[in-house]
Amino acid sequence: MSVAADASRQATAGGASIDALMALVARDLSAVNTVIMQRMQSPVSLIPQLAGHVIAAGGKRLRPMLTLASSRLCGYQGDRHVGLAACVEFIHTATLLHDDVVDESDLRRGLASANTLWGNKSSVLVGDFLFSRAFELMVEDGSLEVLAILSKASSVIAEGEVMQLVTTSDITTTEAAYLDVIRAKTAQLFAAACKIGGVVADRPVAEVQALEAFGMNLGIAFQIVDDVLDYSAKQATLGKAVGDDFREGKMTLPVVLAVASSAGAEHSFWERTLEALEQHDGDLETAIGYLEARGTLAESVARARDYATRASSALAGFPDCPERRALAEVVQFCIERAY
Numbered sequence: 001m002s003v004a005a006d007a008s009r010q011a012t013a014g015g016a017s018i019d020a021l022m023a024l025v026a027r028d029l030s031a032v033n034t035v036i037m038q039r040m041q042s043p044v045s046l047i048p049q050l051a052g053h054v055i056a057a058g059g060k061r062l063r064p065m066l067t068l069a070s071s072r073l074c075g076y077q078g079d080r081h082v083g084l085a086a087c088v089e090f091i092h093t094a095t096l097l098h099d100d101v102v103d104e105s106d107l108r109r110g111l112a113s114a115n116t117l118w119g120n121k122s123s124v125l126v127g128d129f130l131f132s133r134a135f136e137l138m139v140e141d142g143s144l145e146v147l148a149i150l151s152k153a154s155s156v157i158a159e160g161e162v163m164q165l166v167t168t169s170d171i172t173t174t175e176a177a178y179l180d181v182i183r184a185k186t187a188q189l190f191a192a193a194c195k196i197g198g199v200v201a202d203r204p205v206a207e208v209q210a211l212e213a214f215g216m217n218l219g220i221a222f223q224i225v226d227d228v229l230d231y232s233a234k235q236a237t238l239g240k241a242v243g244d245d246f247r248e249g250k251m252t253l254p255v256v257l258a259v260a261s262s263a264g265a266e267h268s269f270w271e272r273t274l275e276a277l278e279q280h281d282g283d284l285e286t287a288i289g290y291l292e293a294r295g296t297l298a299e300s301v302a303r304a305r306d307y308a309t310r311a312s313s314a315l316a317g318f319p320d321c322p323e324r325r326a327l328a329e330v331v332q333f334c335i336e337r338a339y
Contacts, residue, residue, distance in 0.1 A: 016332035018060060024326050025068040028082060032064050035086040039133050050114050050126045054093050057111050062330070063193045064089045066218075070197025070211050073323040080200045083137050087150060088193045090134035095157055095189075097127035102161065103248055107241055146196050153192035160184025169249035171259050171275050178256050179220070182227075187219025194218075210314045214327070217311035222334045224304040227252035228297050229337065231288050243284040249274045253303065255287075257296040266290055301338045308335050 022029070040051040064085035071081040099105070100113045101120045107113055115123040131154065138147045163181045167173045194215030198208035230245040231254055245252050251259075251274070259270045269286065272278050291297050308331045318324050 016329050016336045018062065018065070018326075018330055018333050020322070021065055021069055021326040021330055024072070024322055025065050028068045028072075028085070029061060029065060031079070031082045032061070032068070032085045032089070035083055035137075036089060039086065039090070039137070040130070042129070046118070046122060047126055047129055050097075050118050050122055051093070051130060053111075053117065054096060054108065054114055055089070057108060061089060063092050063189060066190065066193040066215060066327075066330075067197050069323050069327055070194045070215075071201050072197075073318055073321065073327065074198050074201035074203045074207065074211075076197070076201035078200070080141055081197060084141055084146060084150075084196050084200065085193075087134045087137040087141075088189065088196075090130045090137070091150065091154055091157070092189060094127040094130040094134065095161070095185075097123045097130070099161065102165070103244065105241075105244065143199065145199055149192050149196055149199065153188050156184050156188045160186070160188065164250065167251050169275050169277060170251060171270050173251035173256055174260075175253065175256055178251060178253055182220055182223040183216070186223040186226075187216045190219030190222070191215035207317065210317055214311050214314035217307045217314065218331055218334060221304040221307040221311060221331070224253055224300055224307070225334060225338045228254055228300050228304075231291055232297055232338070246273070246284055246287055247279065249277050253300045254291050254296045257299055258291050258294045261294060262290070301335070304338070305335055308332070 036055060037052075040055065041048050067085040067088055068081055096108060097114055100108055101115050101123050104115075105113045106116050113123075114126070134150070134154075138150050141147075160181055160183070163177075164185060167177055167181060191212045192215070195208055195212040198211045227245065230242060230252065246255075255270070255274065259267070259274075262270060269283075269290070273283050273287065311331045312328055315324055315327060
């Protein structure tokens, strides 16, 4: 399957899709892609080669599209949102490069990961380059408020990744601790991407906060579903090897809920496979069986639905318009990916 076809397939889940959002921001997104391609260039040929591999690998550009749509929802008619949307994508891509090194991942968006092709050192350094490009774009925008929002998001994302590292293989991890991790490592950038859309439009504080709440709750729902898919999706759908979280000992919500209610041989299984990381052939299938028996995959999706409802509610104060309807459909799309 081609990258373009894969990206198109990923844009639809169940009955919901991000097609309406993509159509609404198509012209702006084209401008964003132009900025991305221009700003990832360097006389050091490895940088655009490696960065281009990740950036062009069929991602949906969801986060920059949130910036574009949020600004248009607020009636913005300028072009500052284009550079800032590119900035958001650079931050996201930099974190992907670093994540794949930390996780020792072989796949990213269905293709060989950058660290597999070019090594860990190159991936880390190019990730640093993209972070630097992101900050250049922030400074060029000229808004201290935008700079504060996106720089805070960058630091919180890093904190979230460290928090996840600390909780890895810790089977005493609670649901609250898990939520702290995903708020930081995933939802913070969703929130920032939406919030700056209101800021560039110079909207009242209440509207800016509503956009931030929308992004935060959408990001939490998105990550919970991602964590469910690691135990229930096909590799072609997930874009990475199914079961990676299990193999790495990550305490994601389906596992946190299952471990908390386990006992006897089942609890010993989690101690061996996640705490000691002593895993054998068939253990992933056994883990999935326990999760299904405990109902924690469905329970996790229900939690995601709760956050999706909060995200939708955050849009209630905005007028009914194509942008609002498209953002509402994105919420549904994020949930329906679980099926």
